[in-house]
Amino acid sequence: MIRKIVHIDEEKCNGCGLCIPNCAEGALQIIDGKAKLVKDSFCDGLGACLGHCPQGAITIIEREADEFDEKAVEEHLSRMENENHGKNQKPAHHNAHHHIGGCPGSMMRQINREVKDENVKVASKLRQWPVQLALVSPSAPYLYRSDLLIAADCTAYAYGNFHNDFIKDRTVVVGCPKLDDNDYYTEKLTEIIKNNDLESITVVKMEVPCCSGIAMAARIARDRAGVNIPVKVVTISVDGEILQREYL
Structure with a gap:
């Protein structure tokens, strides 16, 4: 037919x-x-x-x-x-x-992990506030010549050593490309990248397809800003493992 x-x-x-x-x-x-x-x-x-x-x-x-x-x-x-x-x-x-909605990022699953030591404490490596991309000013002094981490907000919950492996020595902005306006993210990141002479850009995202939007926003923003900085993208699994590292 x-x-x-x-x-x-x-x-x-x-x-x-x-x-x-x-x-x-x-x-x-x-x-x-x-x-x-x-x-x-x-x-x-x-x-x-x-x-x-x-x-x-x-x-x-x-x-x-x-x-x-x-x-x-x-x-x-x-x-x-x-x-x-x-x-x-x-x-x-x-x-x-x-x-159901057909969305892999919304499908329920249960994760069982062995708790090795409940008393282990990890100090925060966060060096600035705020961290929500919608709240961060593109002219904030802590952005200038920094190593920028752009993180999908679920990643910090999924990956146990997030502070030591990703936040340490970086300036952090976080957001959710599925729940927020990804076009706004692109515009905001363009301003940040264009005006702050960044040393590096790292994106950490989840494995679910909808999370790819935050990496796409970073790549487009980099291109619009006209700077020659590789965008490193790290993909985290729902089980809390690093699946992939690539450069855009």
């Missing part, structure tokens, strides 16, 4: 993953660094993901495609949820696929 369906221009797609949480059917996945439509029957063609692609890579077209299958979507989302929960955890009850 001919119907409306999502189309992704792979040349424009940079694999940021911001479209993934906004597809309630879980029809989109990042595969080989690009957003892909997993299956035609998972896409309702409504285009809820369109406005969340900063590259304009997603459009709605009309073409021959399998009919949208709501039952198949529910089964697909249930499988996704079970994979994230693990075999020993019960999936959350749901009556409709919209209750």
